Amino acid sequence: MADLTVKFAGVTSPNPFWLASGPPTNTGGQVMRAFEAGWGGAVWKTIGEPIVNTSSRYGAIDLNGVKMMGLNNIELISDRSPDINFREIYEVKKKYPKNLVIASLMVESKRESWHAMVRRAEDAGSDLLELNFGCPHGMSERGMGAAVGQVPEYTEMITAWVKEVARIPVIVKLTPNVTSVTHIAAAAERGGADAVSLINTINSLMGVDLATFAPRPVVGGKSSHGGYCGPAVKPIALHLLSTVAKNSRIPISGIGGVGYWNDAAEHIALGASTVQVCTAAMHYGFRIVEDMIDGLAQYMDDHGYPTIEDFRGRAVPNVKDWGDLDLNYKVIAQINSQLCIGCQLCYVACEDGAHQCIEPFKDSAKKNAGGFGVHVPRIIEEDCVGCNLCALVCPVENCITMKEVDTGHVPMSWNDRMRQASRSSPPPIPSGD
Amino acid sequence: MPLRETAPKLSPEQYEKNFADISPAMDPRQAAIEASRCLYCFDAPCTIACPTHIDVPAFIKKISTRNLRGSAREILSANILGHSCGRVCPTEALCEGACVMHEKGELPIEIGRLQRYAVDYVLDNKIELFTAGAANGKRVACIGSGPASLACATELAKWGYDVTIFDRNEMPGGLDTYGIAAYKSRAADSIREVGLIRQLGVKFRQKMEVGSQISFADLERQFDAIFLGVGLGETWALDLPGEDLDGVYGAIEFIEKTKIQPFHEVQIGRRVACIGAGNTAIDVVTAARRLGAEIVYLVYRRGEPEMPAFAYEVQLAKHDAVTFLWHTQPIRVEGASGVVTGLTCVRTLPGAPDVKGRRSPVPVPGTEFTLDVDMVVRAVGQKPATDFLKAVPGVEINSNGTIKTNEQHQTGHLKYFAGGDCTNGGKEVVDAVAEGMAAARGLDAWLGSPRAPAR
Numbered sequence: 001m002a003d004l005t006v007k008f009a010g011v012t013s014p015n016p017f018w019l020a021s022g023p024p025t026n027t028g029g030q031v032m033r034a035f036e037a038g039w040g041g042a043v044w045k046t047i048g049e050p051i052v053n054t055s056s057r058y059g060a061i062d063l064n065g066v067k068m069m070g071l072n073n074i075e076l077i078s079d080r081s082p083d084i085n086f087r088e089i090y091e092v093k094k095k096y097p098k099n100l101v102i103a104s105l106m107v108e109s110k111r112e113s114w115h116a117m118v119r120r121a122e123d124a125g126s127d128l129l130e131l132n133f134g135c136p137h138g139m140s141e142r143g144m145g146a147a148v149g150q151v152p153e154y155t156e157m158i159t160a161w162v163k164e165v166a167r168i169p170v171i172v173k174l175t176p177n178v179t180s181v182t183h184i185a186a187a188a189e190r191g192g193a194d195a196v197s198l199i200n201t202i203n204s205l206m207g208v209d210l211a212t213f214a215p216r217p218v219v220g221g222k223s224s225h226g227g228y229c230g231p232a233v234k235p236i237a238l239h240l241l242s243t244v245a246k247n248s249r250i251p252i253s254g255i256g257g258v259g260y261w262n263d264a265a266e267h268i269a270l271g272a273s274t275v276q277v278c279t280a281a282m283h284y285g286f287r288i289v290e291d292m293i294d295g296l297a298q299y300m301d302d303h304g305y306p307t308i309e310d311f312r313g314r315a316v317p318n319v320k321d322w323g324d325l326d327l328n329y330k331v332i333a334q335i336n337s338q339l340c341i342g343c344q345l346c347y348v349a350c351e352d353g354a355h356q357c358i359e360p361f362k363d364s365a366k367k368n369a370g371g372f373g374v375h376v377p378r379i380i381e382e383d384c385v386g387c388n389l390c391a392l393v394c395p396v397e398n399c400i401t402m403k404e405v406d407t408g409h410v411p412m413s414w415n416d417r418m419r420q421a422s423r424s425s426p427p428p429i430p431s432g433d
Numbered sequence: 434m435p436l437r438e439t440a441p442k443l444s445p446e447q448y449e450k451n452f453a454d455i456s457p458a459m460d461p462r463q464a465a466i467e468a469s470r471c472l473y474c475f476d477a478p479c480t481i482a483c484p485t486h487i488d489v490p491a492f493i494k495k496i497s498t499r500n501l502r503g504s505a506r507e508i509l510s511a512n513i514l515g516h517s518c519g520r521v522c523p524t525e526a527l528c529e530g531a532c533v534m535h536e537k538g539e540l541p542i543e544i545g546r547l548q549r550y551a552v553d554y555v556l557d558n559k560i561e562l563f564t565a566g567a568a569n570g571k572r573v574a575c576i577g578s579g580p581a582s583l584a585c586a587t588e589l590a591k592w593g594y595d596v597t598i599f600d601r602n603e604m605p606g607g608l609d610t611y612g613i614a615a616y617k618s619r620a621a622d623s624i625r626e627v628g629l630i631r632q633l634g635v636k637f638r639q640k641m642e643v644g645s646q647i648s649f650a651d652l653e654r655q656f657d658a659i660f661l662g663v664g665l666g667e668t669w670a671l672d673l674p675g676e677d678l679d680g681v682y683g684a685i686e687f688i689e690k691t692k693i694q695p696f697h698e699v700q701i702g703r704r705v706a707c708i709g710a711g712n713t714a715i716d717v718v719t720a721a722r723r724l725g726a727e728i729v730y731l732v733y734r735r736g737e738p739e740m741p742a743f744a745y746e747v748q749l750a751k752h753d754a755v756t757f758l759w760h761t762q763p764i765r766v767e768g769a770s771g772v773v774t775g776l777t778c779v780r781t782l783p784g785a786p787d788v789k790g791r792r793s794p795v796p797v798p799g800t801e802f803t804l805d806v807d808m809v810v811r812a813v814g815q816k817p818a819t820d821f822l823k824a825v826p827g828v829e830i831n832s833n834g835t836i837k838t839n840e841q842h843q844t845g846h847l848k849y850f851a852g853g854d855c856t857n858g859g860k861e862v863v864d865a866v867a868e869g870m871a872a873a874r875g876l877d878a879w880l881g882s883p884r885a886p887a888r
Binding site: 064065340341342343344345347348360368369370371372373374375395396 | 465466469472473474475476477478482497525526530531533534535536537
């Protein structure tokens, strides 16, 4: 059986699944229930000077009947005093010494204030600290959260303040609402951060009520931009994670769109040591961690990875600049006519939305059980550019597959071509993220 | 008409329960979930399978985007009787039978119920989707107010024709009002739907028998063209001894009673035999059971595989605990004091194939037996309305009694067009609608597609 324990910045987590700082980690009672359910760690709902929240606070987008594809919130940090939060952290740690409690902190940008808060968090028994430099709404208007995390100099300075007194590892939580997250990650590292976590939520407005023109979530007919999260943000999180993983030497806790074990494994493959989950727990409760643990262990067993470290970061080297991709690699679509149900979504998608490489059905040789013709379209293989769109729209699993074809050419990237084209031409533009 | 013994009356609640909608209306949540299942196929098989070619993916997409008015417009512009069709179409053999979900191993989209859901929205909210075209100065009479005439009249009214429907019945709608099993659609549902056609300014002259109360010559003088949507006539007789006894009914006449009388007033025998195995026979036996008949037989000369009724209709009757007597041919209705007391039958075996290749049933001597019944219903198809049609000057009749038409649905008398059961010999509502619309196009073309000048 795979060993899911993770060493993270010098501490050990029973498994890589942490609850992210948010509503599910607002109280000791919740965190204890989460640990009972199997969560390895919990990043406490950010502690700072208590705030007052709005009603309402959350908004969601659904897709074709699937609820909460994306969630956003305009909730602020903990509305309970640091005293209460730290007392509860102490109680939790006493009862669950092996599970990690990560104290998320947000303090006004004064050195003494940070020092005081860090000491109190440590005294309460926290295993790690997470500096919330990412909260995109509300707190940033008061000079905290993303207002810090969007400026590399502030990030470095406050991280350094914390490190002046901290005896436990310090994670800096990064906001995605920047032009390049790698610069902020580097600043945190320069400031002495022991780890980074990303991504915090993304700036968002969830929609507009077209009867009242109130944006969502509605607060007395008005709204404000909030932080976007949930399944919809995973691709953004994975991209930013990969850029940080390429450029950073410190551990990373991956956040964004983790709903089940597969999502977690992808974060890990792109360099994360632990993952943090919030929306999925808000949607279904703490019990979801059971399958996350079970499924991840099964995956590792099936693929022969005894520990997380054995596959962590394995996908990072495969994330390339476009200019380094092989232009002579070619796939073409194939339709399995046995599986085809005749919806012709591939045909119309290719015809209108892509590269006109599919012919509509000509005759209904294939019949359904009721004797009606099944409209199986045909790939024009010589025209197919291998874009994937038909396979992406096909509602039947494995009906359309992309088959690799030998072009007879050696691998050749755009950058290779440029290098070959002219030795006198200037070197390619240096790659960013 | 007395019966030897009638079925005990049920409570009003029980009747309503027995005749409750077998395919009930969807609530908004059900509709949203079902609509979201639709794949939005391109060149969709469901649309191809529909005789009126309703753009099914388009109207379902509009349900999922909560554009119910647009959804209903999509349906009703292709088929003004979209509501009825949503209730009574054999969707399993049409749109839902063609649904790609079968191949996916999932249940087909409930197209019929979604269709009804969308049209209910405009009917419930009295939304007027269509307006009559500016008057083009031409007048058309439609004879009969069933689905073919209603569809024909709708198209013509949209193009500016002044259309009058002449119908001998008290209520409009033809078989849609009088001939659909009550658990699929009530007369009031059909009448409400006819309101859509009235909205277009189509005039209805009910209880007006053409030929006797108004002559064909008069119609020809008053109207530029005439559409014949007269359907079929009475149920075929069986020429059995005893067929004239009290308690022998034709299927159409029996079903009609369940549509125009309160259920408790419909006379029903305690034991009932129905002869025939088409969809109408299923309507008869299920109605008989639901009215309280204790024992109901369906008597058919051939076997179950040869039944003309759709498989799911047969299931409906089986679910209603109807007794099927396959390979059984009625030979005599028994009676006493002028009323039915039984139906004597003989067992059959499949014999030599007929012209269609179907093996004709051959009675087996010595196997006669008598069913103890109080009522016998003939459900062996409707006769063409031959007497009526013969009176229409110049209209040619095919050997099977249907009206001969060309591709434009024009008859031997050029002023007369025809469609529906009277030309196709008896098909579904949706077929009649398609033919009525096609006839409207033919008629319009023949008159030179007159349109009021744009203002």
